[in-house]
Amino acid sequence: MTLNVGFIGFGKSTTVFHLPYLQIRDNLKVKKIYSRTKKTEMEEPYKKDGIEFVYDLQELLADESISLITICTSDETHYDFAKACLEHGKHVLVEKPFSFTGEEARELLRLAASRNLIIMPYQNRRFDSDFLAVQQALESGKLGDPVEIESHFDYYRPEAPDSPESSRYKGAVYGLGVHLIDQAVSLFGKPEKMYYDIRSVRNPGNPDDYFHIELFYSGFKYILKMSHLVKEPYPKFLIQGTSGTFIKYGIDQQEDHLRKLGKKPGEEGFGEDPEASYGKLIYMENGMEKTDILPTPLGDYGKIYDLLYDSIVHGKPKPVSNKEIETVIEIMERGVNGANPKVLTFTVEDEGIS
Template sequence: MTLTMGIIGFGKSTNRYHLPYITLRKNIRVKSIFNLRRKPESEKNYTDFNIHFTTDLDSFLNDSDIQLVTICTPASTHFEYAMKCLEYGKNVLVEKPFCATVEEAKKLLEIAEKKGLMIMPYQNRRFDGDFLAVKKVLNDGYIGEPIELESHFDYFRPDNSVYHGSPVDGTFYGLGVHTMDQVISLFGRPKHVSYDIRSIRNSESIDDYFDVSLFYGKLKAIVKTSHLVKKEYPKFILHGTKGSFIKYGIDQQENDLKLGIMPGTDDFGMDSPNQYGIVTYQNANGDWIEKQIPTPTGDYGRVYDACYETIINGAPKLVSNDEIMTNIEILEKGGMQPSPSTISLD
């Protein structure tokens, strides 16, 4: 059975993170794309896929063939578009962030449940190769009970221009939404959260730095982003009762996509062996072992595979409602708190 879908928005996100993966799926078809303005030059790239491009939202949403709509528009429009899609009886996948507030998230989830529809954020970073390596180390028991996980998503962009906007336009909502989702998918809802969110390049701008800790009792998970990191820091640092795991280098899918190397080509998204993570652990004889962990190859298209299974076969959602609400609550409260600060989620 084929899942027929449409997309709202036709910018970088659609062309880089969605269509290259969807068009490889034999059981998913993109029938139509709505955008406020037509982009004929970009549209030519999809001539072979027989996609209809339109600026008429009502005709797009009234198409009864379309079962799933992906929303790839600016963050401030996500709630409005998602609500409209649900009202028209469409299942919905929303680019990050899902929405701006807990109140908005509750409304969307409640309406989807009443209508028997799926709505979910596009948490594609669950299928980053570096994160999949962390999951493997945890699942295989190399480091015993996890005690501390540190996750970095850093850049060196010394631009001190002023960028205005609300918290939803800042770095914490833009990148923290991904790194926190990875943590929440592993460990669930934290007991406490501490925040350090600010702008370090220009104090008049929206945030470009965050250092946020999620506390789970003995375990602490740290998610951190800065736009002023020139020397590479490990992407993941994981410590446990029996050892440690260190991984440098981000997932290679994005680097390949930026170069025009598409999913389905040989070696797409594959990590270099010199970037494989190193686990240091004690074996059954008490000897300390240092071992490379080959990075699993990531695939953002697996989000769409999960959507297919949920919509067509009734499988549980990849990102549960509890995970969605926890993520949005932490994001929203981060924008409301003076920084630094600590809150309880109990």
Template sequence: MTEKLTMAVIGFGKSATRYHLPYLMLRDNIQVKWVYARHLNKRPAEQEFYKQHHVQFTDNVTEVLSDPAVKLVTICLPPALRFAFAKRCLEAGKNVLVEKPFTSTVAEAKALFDLAAEHNLLVMPYQNRRFDGEFLALQQVLQVGYLGEPLELESHFDHFRPDPEVKQGAPEDGAFYGLGSHLVDQVVALFGRPQQVSYDIRAQQNPASTVDDYYDVSLFYPNFKATVKSSSLVAQPYPRFILHGTQGSFIKYGIDQQENDLKAGLTPAAAGFGEDSPKFFGELNYQNANGDWINKQLPTPRGDYGRVYDGLYESIIHGAAPLVSADEAITDLAIFAAGFSQLSPSIYQLW
């Protein structure tokens, strides 16, 4: 009989109801026993749905943390609250998954990893976009070696959302810590620690804002460069990925469809959920071993954010290595922090 992993979710906002709970409801080996909501009955219809799936709701976090059945807690709270709640959960003997950005500082991240090690527990950031379909396609291109040695990668995640209002907040409230935490993590997952990083981070729509809405950041490795870039004023989309190598190129338009399908009210169990349109399949143009040029489409693998929880199950129940290592999480945060350590544009020698 398969052992069940009993868990709780701290928070019942968009993050929990869109990116976590719909996937958890499909996993027979994981049981969500508790949801902590600071304001009960704020979403009565959604709350009732999950109650029908044997989920209990509470506004008392002590009730969750004192339950010995709970082995994993997912924290879906605003950035400023995550460190304190993660620390409290670890001290209560719970494994912890934390929404991104993981913490505000490298020091906080190291403190959580040290505390987890002291209690023989796991703590990990929620890097669900390691399971975006287009990232899985990029990963496939690199693993097969179609393009030879990779030389340059561009990763774009843009929108057209004009908003000239003055925004006030901390760095972790901006676009680089927000969307950028996914794009940087994808590069680190594939290529490891960069040697040097250059930054252009700014409030593009209103320079009076203290919160950035634009970034153009390049990560430098020996004979390889990866650029991650995002803007809210892009009306004509760039490719999501552009990868050049010694034997060819790979171009992929379009972002993973899971988020759009979730917004439309579909569940991950729906037929065709998250599937990419063939018109957005990546295009490979490369020279094979015979010197022939090959041009073909690469079908996009189906993404599945629930695979984060499959990995957590294997780590907590069977002792497998975590999907996101402590070194990767700290590397990500060091890159974010360095971007705000001096005025942009800037160059930072990380290692």
């Protein structure tokens, strides 16, 4: 069965992180894209693939042949567009962040449940190659029990001109932290407590551009860090366990291959990690120290569409659960509100939204 897909938004998110993956999948067909303005030159290659562009949102929402709509617009529009899609009987995939507040998220989840529809965020970085390597290292059992896990998004971008954005929801936590938080939650669920240090270090007038967040679980903690002032990069991931250490340098290559090299998913070498960036697993076994070099698994952002297809067509659980959606948003929302630094106890209980 082929599922027809529509898009709201026709910017880099749509053209870089979504369409290349959908165009190589036979069971998902992009039928229409809604854009506020005509972009004739950009549209032409996609029109040749049979995609229709519309400039009236109702024309997209009223198309009964479209089952799923992906929202790739500015963050502050996600809630309103998602609500409109659900009210027109569409399943919805929302680019991150899913919403700014837990209240908005719960309203959307309840509306979807009342109409037997699926809605979830596009948490594509669950399918980053570096994160898949972390899962592989944990599942090997060679690390023993985790004691501390550290995850980074670091850059060296010292210039920070005044930003037109002033909202607490428009900084690094909601922009990049959402990915790191979701990765942690996908592995371990709700933390017991959270420590936050969130600030703007380059230009105090701008939204946050630095965070250090610690999620405390029973027996271990998961550290999430992001900064624009890191000249010499940290490991992307570092795991300390009772029996050993896993260390992985270098970020997933999909974005660079798509943006800088013009490569496409399915092409030879797409997304492959260089051997120099393979993770190293150092552990004790029978009193002896051993070292394993772990070839990095191949990442694939399109996998989230495969899993979502199975949820819509075959009734399987959706890949990002309601509880995970609410957990990620509470961690972000409580972090950016109020004074920093701080330590908080997790509060959201499962409301049974299904």
